[in-house]
Amino acid sequence: xxxxxLYEGLTMGTIYALxxxxxxxxxGVMNILSFSQGEFMMVAMYITFFINKFxxxxxxxAMPVVIIVMFLLGLLIYNLIxxxxxRGPILGQRLITFALSLVLVNGVTLLVGGQTKxxxxxxxxxxxxxxxxxxxxxxxVLIITSLAVTGLLFFFMNWTxxxxxxRATSQDKEAAGLVGINTQVxxxxxxxxxxxxxxxxxxxxxxxxxxxxxxxxxxxxxxFIAVCLGGFGSIGGAFIGGLIMGMIDVFTGTYxxxxxxxxxxxxxxxxxVSFRPKGLFGR
Amino acid sequence: MKLKSLLKSEKGFIRQSSVILTILILAPVISQDEFFxxxxxxxxxxxxxxxxxNVVGGYAGQTSNGHAMYFGIGAYVxxxxxxxxxxxxxxTMWIAVILCMVVALVVGYPLLRLRGHYFAIATMAIVECVRxxxxxxxxxxxxxxxxxxxxxxxxxxxxxxxxxxSFYYICLGFMLIFIILSRVLExxxxxxxxxxxxxxxxxxxxxxxxxxxxxxxxxxxxxGIVAIGGILYGQLFQYIDPGSMLPxxxxxxxxxxxxxxxxxxxxGPVLGAFIMTFINQYARALxxxxxxxNLFIYGVLVVFIVLFLPKGIVSLFTEERLEALRKKxxxxxxKTEEA
Numbered sequence: 001x002x003x004x005x006l007y008e009g010l011t012m013g014t015i016y017a018l019x020x021x022x023x024x025x026x027x028g029v030m031n032i033l034s035f036s037q038g039e040f041m042m043v044a045m046y047i048t049f050f051i052n053k054f055x056x057x058x059x060x061x062a063m064p065v066v067i068i069v070m071f072l073l074g075l076l077i078y079n080l081i082x083x084x085x086x087r088g089p090i091l092g093q094r095l096i097t098f099a100l101s102l103v104l105v106n107g108v109t110l111l112v113g114g115q116t117k118x119x120x121x122x123x124x125x126x127x128x129x130x131x132x133x134x135x136x137x138x139x140x141v142l143i144i145t146s147l148a149v150t151g152l153l154f155f156f157m158n159w160t161x162x163x164x165x166x167r168a169t170s171q172d173k174e175a176a177g178l179v180g181i182n183t184q185v186x187x188x189x190x191x192x193x194x195x196x197x198x199x200x201x202x203x204x205x206x207x208x209x210x211x212x213x214x215x216x217x218x219x220x221x222x223x224f225i226a227v228c229l230g231g232f233g234s235i236g237g238a239f240i241g242g243l244i245m246g247m248i249d250v251f252t253g254t255y256x257x258x259x260x261x262x263x264x265x266x267x268x269x270x271x272x273v274s275f276r277p278k279g280l281f282g283r
Numbered sequence: 284m285k286l287k288s289l290l291k292s293e294k295g296f297i298r299q300s301s302v303i304l305t306i307l308i309l310a311p312v313i314s315q316d317e318f319f320x321x322x323x324x325x326x327x328x329x330x331x332x333x334x335x336x337n338v339v340g341g342y343a344g345q346t347s348n349g350h351a352m353y354f355g356i357g358a359y360v361x362x363x364x365x366x367x368x369x370x371x372x373x374x375t376m377w378i379a380v381i382l383c384m385v386v387a388l389v390v391g392y393p394l395l396r397l398r399g400h401y402f403a404i405a406t407m408a409i410v411e412c413v414r415x416x417x418x419x420x421x422x423x424x425x426x427x428x429x430x431x432x433x434x435x436x437x438x439x440x441x442x443x444x445x446x447x448x449s450f451y452y453i454c455l456g457f458m459l460i461f462i463i464l465s466r467v468l469e470x471x472x473x474x475x476x477x478x479x480x481x482x483x484x485x486x487x488x489x490x491x492x493x494x495x496x497x498x499x500x501x502x503x504x505x506x507g508i509v510a511i512g513g514i515l516y517g518q519l520f521q522y523i524d525p526g527s528m529l530p531x532x533x534x535x536x537x538x539x540x541x542x543x544x545x546x547x548x549x550x551g552p553v554l555g556a557f558i559m560t561f562i563n564q565y566a567r568a569l570x571x572x573x574x575x576x577n578l579f580i581y582g583v584l585v586v587f588i589v590l591f592l593p594k595g596i597v598s599l600f601t602e603e604r605l606e607a608l609r610k611k612x613x614x615x616x617x618k619t620e621e622a
Binding site for chain 1: 411542576585593
C-alpha cells in the first residue's frame with residue numbers, strides 16, 4: 001500500500017515538477033510570474049490530440065513535433081507581447097501573462113469546444129504487476145518523460161553556450177550584456193524553452209489525463225506553490241518542490257481525505273513560507 | 284474657515300466627482316432594460332472592490348492576488364445572516380466588515396512579511412484554502428451554494444429590490460462613500476506613508492515609518508471595503524456558491540479592474556470596472572452561442588492596454604486634455620449664448 005501510494009505520488013509530483021520548472025525558469029531569468037504556463041501545457045495537449053486524430057501518431061512519436069511547435073509558439077509570444085511588457089512595471093507583466101492565459105483558454109474553447117477529450121489508442125497501456133506494486137505503464141511514461149526533460153534541461157543549462165548565457169543573464173542582466181551576451185536572445189530562448197517544457201509535459205500528460213481547455217488553470221496555483229517551496233527560481237528546487245507537492249497531495253488524499261488534499265498542500269505551503277519567507281531552498 | 288480652504292484645495296476633485304456622479308446618476312435613464320440595470324449594478328460592485336484593492340495594491344504597493352477571499356466572506360455573511368436569522372444586510376455588513384478586517388489582520392501578520400511574487404502566491408494559496416473549506420462545509424451549503432431570496436421582509440430591509448434601479452442608487456451611495464474615503468486616505472499621512480513604502484520599503488523604514496503597521500492597516504481597510512462589495516453582489520443575485528465566488532480568476536479580475544483603469548488613482552478602478560463589466564456582460568449576451576468569447580475579447584483588450592497604456596485608461600485623461608476640453612465646451616457655450 002505504502003509503495004503504491006509512493007508511486008502515485010511520484011506521478012503527481014512529476015506533473016507538478018514539469019509545470020514548476022517552466023515557471024521557475026521564467027521567474028528566475030525574467031522575474032515574471034507566468035500565469036500562462038499551465039495554458040501552454042493545455043495547448044500542447046490539444047496539439048498532441050489533433051496530431052493523433054489526423055495523422056494517427058502516438059503521443060510519444062508526436063512529442064518532438066509538439067516540443068518544436070511549442071518552442072516556436074513561445075518565441076512568437078515573447079516577441080509579440082512579453083518583450084514589450086518587460087519594459088513596463090512588474091504587476092503589468094504578471095497581468096499580461098494572466099490575460100494571455102484567458103486568451104488561450106477561451107481561444108481553445110472557441111476553436112474546439114469545452115468538452116473533455118482523451119487519446120483513444122495508446123502505445124503503452126495496461127498495468128505491470130511488480131509484486132509489491134501495480135505500476136500503470138501510462139504513468140511510467142509520464143515519470144520517465146519528466147526525468148528525461150529535467151536531465152536535458154540540466155545538461156542544456158550547464159554545458160551549452162546558450163544555457164550558460166541564460167544563467168549569466170539571470171544573475172545580472174547588465175553585466176551579462178557587458179561581456180557580450182545578447183540578453184534579448186537569452187530571454188527569447190528562455191521563454192521558448194519554458195513553452196517547450198510545457199510541450200513535453202502536456203504531450204506526456206495526454207497519456208494519462210482527460211483534458212479540457214480549463215485544465216491548466218486548475219494546476220496553475222500548485223505549480224506556483226511548487227516553485228515557492230523550492231525557492232527563488234531555481235530549476236532543481238522547482239523539481240524537488242514539485243515532487244514534494246505531489247507526495248503531499250497523494251498521501252493526504254489517501255490517508256486523510258480526498259476533499260481536503262489541496263487544503264493540506266496550501267496549509268503546508270503557508271506554514272513553510274511563514275517561517276522561511278524565501279522558500280525551503282531559497283537563499 | 285477651515286472648510287472653505289478645504290473646499291478650495293479640493294476644487295479639482297470636487298469638479299471631477301460632480302461631473303462623473305452626474306453621469307452615473309443619469310445613467311439608468313439611458314435604458315429601462317433589466318439587463319442594462321443589472322450590468323450597471325455589477326459595474327458598481329466591481330468598482331467598489333477595485334477601490335478596496337487599490338488601497339493595498341495601488342497605494343501601499345502590496346499586489347495581493349487573493350481579494351476574492353474577502354469578497355466571498357462578505358457575501359456569505361450577508362447571505363447566511365439573512366437566511367438563518369433574518370438579519371438585514373444593513374446590519375450584517377458591519378459584521379462582515381469587522382470579520383474581514385480580523386481575518387485580514389490574522390492573515391496579514393505572516394503574509395505581509397513576504398515580498399513580490401511570494402506575497403502574490405501566498406495570497407492565492409489562502410483563497411484556495413478558503414474555497415476548499417467553503418466547498419466542503421455542508422452547514423453553509425457546500426458546493427451547491429446558498430439561495431437566499433427573501434420574501435418576508437420589505438425590499439429596503441432585505442436589500443433585494445425587484446426594481447434594479449433602486450439597488451443601483453444604493454450601490455452608488457456606497458461607491459461615493461468609498462471614493463471620498465479613498466480621497467481622504469490619499470491626502471492623509473497614512474496615504475503618504477503607504478506610497479513611501481510602495482516606492483521603497485527600506486528607505487521608508489529608515490525615515491521612521493513603521494512599514495509593517497501601515498501595510499497591515501492598508502490590507503485591513505481594503506479587506507473591509509471588498510467585503511461590502513461582496514454583500515452587495517450577494518444581494519444583487521440572491522444566490523452564491525464557492526465556485527463562482529472564490530476562484531482564482533475573481534481575485535485576478537479585481538486586480539485587472541484596477542490596473543486597466545489606472546492603478547493608484549481614484550477614478551481608475553471605477554472606469555476599469557465599468558469597461559470590464561460591460562464588455563463581459565454584453566459579449567456574453569450577444570454571442571451566447573459561442574462559449575468563451577467574452578473573456579477572449581477581454582483578455583486581448585487587457586494585453587493591449589497593459590502594453591500601450593501602462594498607467595491605465597485614466598492616463599488618457601490628462602489635466603491638459605481635460606482643460607482643453609473644458610475650454611472647448613465653455614467656448615461653444617458662450618458662442619451659442621451670443622447667437
